[in-house]
Amino acid sequence: MSRQLTRAILALASFSMPLAASPLYGNSSIQWRDCPPELAAPGAKVKCGYLPVPLDWDNPANGSINIGLARLPARKPESRIGNLFYQPGRPGNAGTEKIAHVESGSVKFGDKLRDHFDLIGTLSNPLKCDPDLYNRRLPAYPSTDAEFDARLERNAALRQSCIDMASIPLVDYMDSVSIATDHEAVRIALGDEPLSWFGVSYGTLLGS
Numbered sequence: 001m002s003r004q005l006t007r008a009i010l011a012l013a014s015f016s017m018p019l020a021a022s023p024l025y026g027n028s029s030i031q032w033r034d035c036p037p038e039l040a041a042p043g044a045k046v047k048c049g050y051l052p053v054p055l056d057w058d059n060p061a062n063g064s065i066n067i068g069l070a071r072l073p074a075r076k077p078e079s080r081i082g083n084l085f086y087q088p089g090r091p092g093n094a095g096t097e098k099i100a101h102v103e104s105g106s107v108k109f110g111d112k113l114r115d116h117f118d119l120i121g122t123l124s125n126p127l128k129c130d131p132d133l134y135n136r137r138l139p140a141y142p143s144t145d146a147e148f149d150a151r152l153e154r155n156a157a158l159r160q161s162c163i164d165m166a167s168i169p170l171v172d173y174m175d176s177v178s179i180a181t182d183h184e185a186v187r188i189a190l191g192d193e194p195l196s197w198f199g200v201s202y203g204t205l206l207g208s
Helices: 095-104 111-116 145-165 176-189 202-207
Strands: 010-013 047-054 064-072 082-087 117-123 195-200
Touching: 047 176, 064 095, 064 176, 082 095, 082 176, 082 202, 095 117, 111 117, 117 176, 176 195, 176 202, 195 202
Parallel strands: 082 117, 082 195
Antiparallel strands: 010 195, 047 064, 064 117
């Protein structure tokens, strides 16, 4: 799924938050390997992996999901600063794909970022929803009660379609706090270094 962005905001931020106690937290490591061929050629410097995290951070025993990861190492490891997470925003806009394409040159990062940071992209479990509801044409900015009510009705129906089409109860745990906590778990699994953040659009909310 995708949507038009009316504007993008870039942010660099750092954050750290305590994690709930979890049988998955503290014992997980990331095994890096070649990315799938649709992301990168065999032997490319960018590598892929995943980290299991709780589906529900408030009840960690209620199952887990995997956070997909891509990492492109700093070009100058002797002057490496740390990890830079890239969150491109927009539904369906995978950070793993963006980071994989940095090496091929189709996604651009500045030389200073490439030289001194390991670039990290993430991919959550995909969410399936009714494409007809998602693509239903409605005014972007409702100006009447009828237009506003129509958007509320569409949004409610779209949410229900996501619930009905999901193989796991994912929708109720896609809030920004849970997603930010997932990233914190990744940060710790990567070595507990301070986290630098590069967010676009919705990615700025996670970074803050």
